[in-house]
Amino acid sequence: MNVLTITGAQKSFAELGVLKDISLSVDEGEVVSVIGPSGSGKSTLLRCATFLETLDRGEIAYMGKKAAHSGPDGKSVYEKDLSPFRRCFGLVFQQFNLFPHRSVLQNVTDAPVRVQKRPRAEAEEEARKLLGKLGLADKADAYPCQLSGGQQQRASIARALAMKPELLFFDEPTSALDPELTGEVLRVIRRLAEEKMTMVIVTHEMDFARAVSDRVIFMDGGVIVEQGAPDDVLVNPTQERTRQFLKSYQS
Amino acid sequence: MTFQTMVGQLAGGFLTTLAIFVLTLLGSLPLGLAVYFGRRSRLAPLRGLVKVYISVMRGTPLMLQLMVVYYAPNLMFGMRPLSRFAATIVAFVVNYAAYFAEIYRGGIESIPVGQYEAAEVLGYTKGQTFFHVILPQMVKRVLPSVTNEVITLVKDTSLASVIAVVEMFTLASRIAVAPHSPGMVTFAVAAVFYYVFNYVVAFAMERAEKALSYYQ
Numbered sequence: 268m269n270v271l272t273i274t275g276a277q278k279s280f281a282e283l284g285v286l287k288d289i290s291l292s293v294d295e296g297e298v299v300s301v302i303g304p305s306g307s308g309k310s311t312l313l314r315c316a317t318f319l320e321t322l323d324r325g326e327i328a329y330m331g332k333k334a335a336h337s338g339p340d341g342k343s344v345y346e347k348d349l350s351p352f353r354r355c356f357g358l359v360f361q362q363f364n365l366f367p368h369r370s371v372l373q374n375v376t377d378a379p380v381r382v383q384k385r386p387r388a389e390a391e392e393e394a395r396k397l398l399g400k401l402g403l404a405d406k407a408d409a410y411p412c413q414l415s416g417g418q419q420q421r422a423s424i425a426r427a428l429a430m431k432p433e434l435l436f437f438d439e440p441t442s443a444l445d446p447e448l449t450g451e452v453l454r455v456i457r458r459l460a461e462e463k464m465t466m467v468i469v470t471h472e473m474d475f476a477r478a479v480s481d482r483v484i485f486m487d488g489g490v491i492v493e494q495g496a497p498d499d500v501l502v503n504p505t506q507e508r509t510r511q512f513l514k515s516y517q518s
Numbered sequence: 519m520t521f522q523t524m525v526g527q528l529a530g531g532f533l534t535t536l537a538i539f540v541l542t543l544l545g546s547l548p549l550g551l552a553v554y555f556g557r558r559s560r561l562a563p564l565r566g567l568v569k570v571y572i573s574v575m576r577g578t579p580l581m582l583q584l585m586v587v588y589y590a591p592n593l594m595f596g597m598r599p600l601s602r603f604a605a606t607i608v609a610f611v612v613n614y615a616a617y618f619a620e621i622y623r624g625g626i627e628s629i630p631v632g633q634y635e636a637a638e639v640l641g642y643t644k645g646q647t648f649f650h651v652i653l654p655q656m657v658k659r660v661l662p663s664v665t666n667e668v669i670t671l672v673k674d675t676s677l678a679s680v681i682a683v684v685e686m687f688t689l690a691s692r693i694a695v696a697p698h699s700p701g702m703v704t705f706a707v708a709a710v711f712y713y714v715f716n717y718v719v720a721f722a723m724e725r726a727e728k729a730l731s732y733y734q
């Protein structure tokens with residue numbers, strides 16, 4: 268089953284072309300890592316996929332239904348009501364973006380109750396299970412400011428999972444963390460991969476990408492330069508730009 | 519006039535002072551939010567109008583605004599004037615709302631954009647985002663500035679004497695110059711009333727700030 272299809276995505280800020288004809292398709296259970304130098308458009312791609320930015324051109328479909336299609340003039344036309352599509356995905360931010368005035372438990376239950384209108388008791392029970400799974404059982408009543416960065420990021424993953432998305436996007440989930448805290452977050456994502464959660468992960472953790480992904484995409488200058496199995500892209504890349512990028516990462 | 523009678527009369531006037539204070543806050547705290555929304559409206563004319571309103575409210579004396587609200591409708595349009603008390607409340611609410619709107623704006627604009635984005639991705643409507651994500655965080659951020667305004671308001675209530683509203687300050691000035699009154703002592707007692715009132719207000723606001731200090 269196809270979860271996400273992006274076709275011919277183009278996006279510019281003022282005169283700056285940031286996405287130049289990107290196409291991407293993600294199947295159920297697939298884990299796709301996106302790597303590439305800073306400024307290559309990785310975040311913009313995720314932000315367009317999650318409707319935080321709108322495409323200039325191109326189409327976006329979730330579960331086979333188009334959220335944006337190409338209009339007669341070639342420009343992207345969005346559905347009026349995007350809420351059914353928002354239900355399909357979650358997004359984990361680099362900066363967590365937890366709600367600081369709410370406890371961890373409230374962060375996780377608020378959207379299921381308020382947006383999905385699920386009964387509070389049921390949402391809380393599920394949230395506690397999720398928090399337990401992510402090693403935060405004893406932090407349910409803590410506030411985000413009382414948590415370490417790694418715990419905050421795990422809480423934000425719990426918040427996204429509580430909405431039961433078909434697909435979870437991660438935008439550099441460990442880049443804001445101290446090195447000794449990245450492991451605990453990567454382990455959680457890895458466990459989700461083992462459970463066949465569909466994920467698109469922008470990351471600079473090459474070893475992690477290699478271990479966890481079904482497919483790796485290398486982006487540079489707003490285009491997909493190369494994609495394929497992790498070993499092909501990360502160990503035996505065919506493109507010179509990919510080789511250059513990986514070399515800069517080893518040093 | 520005995521000391522006790524004087525204190526009793528001031529206490530009576532203090533009830534009016536208290537009423538001006540409470541009604542002004544009840545009106546201007548929410549109106550300030552509406553003014554803030556006008557300030558960032560998509561309609562350029564509304565935005566411009568609100569900007570002018572805020573700048574006039576902040577750039578002219580409240581005493582003058584009181585006179586205008588009380589006298590202008592009658593002098594300029596021959597309308598029946600508002601009661602002195604009602605004119606005071608209108609002038610105070612409209613003036614303080616302008617200040618609160620600017621304070622709210624500062625508080626809201628200091629909230630990281632990531633909060634809006636997290637809410638949007640989770641599917642919150644604009645209203646849910648504002649009332650459940652932004653507003654609670656704004657309240658905490660603006661509380662110290664609001665406290666300053668509220669303490670200023672306690673003292674500003676005395677300006678109502680300019681249109682002869684019989685609040686505590688008006689009474690104190692009348693009593694102080696009346697024959698056989700306790701004279702200057704009247705002002706000292708009025709000062710104690712204001713001071714204690716402000717003390718209580720500051721204490722309450724501090725408690726509110728403490729109650730919101732459970733997060734950063």
Ligand SMILES: Nc1ncnc2c1ncn2[C@@H]1O[C@H](COP(=O)(O)OP(=O)(O)O)[C@@H](O)[C@H]1O
Binds near residue numbers: 306309
């Ligand atoms: N809102 C924006 N306005 C203007 N330029 C932007 C905006 N967002 C991103 N850009 C620019 O788009 C380019 C790609 O950014 P981004 O998608 O964040 O790259 P990456 O995540 O790969 O580092 C950068 O040059 C960045 O400065």
Ligand SMILES: [Mg+2]
Binds near residue numbers: 309310311438439
């Ligand atoms: Mg980025």
